[in-house]
Amino acid sequence: MGGLDRAAAILGAFDATHRELTLAALVARCGMPRSTTHRTADRMIKLGWLDKPKDRYRIGNRLFEISSLAPVKHELREAVLPFLQDLHHATKATVQLGVLDGTDILVVERITGHRQMPMLSQAGGIIPAFCSALGRAILAHADPETVEAVLSAELPRRTPRTLTSPVAIKRELASIPTRGWAVDREEGVIGVSCVGAPVFGPLGRVVAAVSATGPNDRIRAERIGPAVRLTAAAASRAYSTRR
Structure with a gap:
């Protein structure tokens, strides 16, 4: 699974009823190993694709900005x-x-x-x-x-x-x-x-x-x-x- 596939799996873990996820919940919903999920999510935070104000991940503002261009x-x-x-x-x-x-x-x-x-x-x-x-x-x-x-x-x-x-x-x-x-x-x-x-x-x-x-x-x-x-x-x- 390539980097984009891993990022897509993480983004796919979020939906209208799962807007914020702990690392454990993110691992369970994206189906990847904990270490891979943590490493990929950290990279996505740096890119602005994810945000993590406390102990929960959520969709980042950068993705919201990009989606408005569709x-x-x-x-x-x-x-x-x-x-x-x-x-x-x-x-x-x-x-x-x-x-x-x-x-x-x-x-x-x-x-x-x-x-x-x-x-x-x-x-x-x-x-x-x-x-x-x-x-x-x-x-x-x-x-x-x-x-x-x-x-x-x-x-x-x-x-x-x-x-x-x-x-x-x-x-x-x-x-x-x-x-x-x-x-x-x-x-x-x-x-x-x-x-x-x-x-x-x-x-x-x-x-x-x-x-x-x-x-x-x-x-x-x-x-x-x-x-x-x-x-x-x-x-x-x-x-x-x-x-």
Whole structure:
């Protein structure tokens, strides 16, 4: 395993629920020997890739600076952010922008108000595509190969309401283009619903999705769906113009 592979293994040990790790936890999660992990992590600290303020490692500021230069973070976020802000202002819900990353959704941007919802993924975090409104909004307009890749992977039941049958999920995906938005009704978190709509690029290819998320009593699809759909349509036009 080369130096870059070792660094990648260490970076892969971190996720939304493991933001800070002791050396022992880092060793357990990256699967490398303790001495190799310690030596590689020390080098990564010198490069600014990791930080270790006390006895725990965390992602360094240099990686955050580099990640902000990625097209998905820069171009897409810049084009869509004003519309996300408008949607948040209009709905008072938590709003998110996500892109498909393998079988998951990478949350590129998230805006929330004073009512924090810690169970939701922060920007830079990932959520399953198959049971999220963001994921379904994208998959409903994706090519069959992409859909099959997601639905042939593991489909864990996150709550009693999570759809885990590929047939049922495909039926749900088929209804989205006509309706204009996707819905997640307590499939990720009990008591929380989400409505999402697709964002398209200049060639009409789906590139992302936006969503509004909140408690069930505040997120009613028939009421909030049109606003999410209009936001996604405006974001699509803005993003396509930039490209």
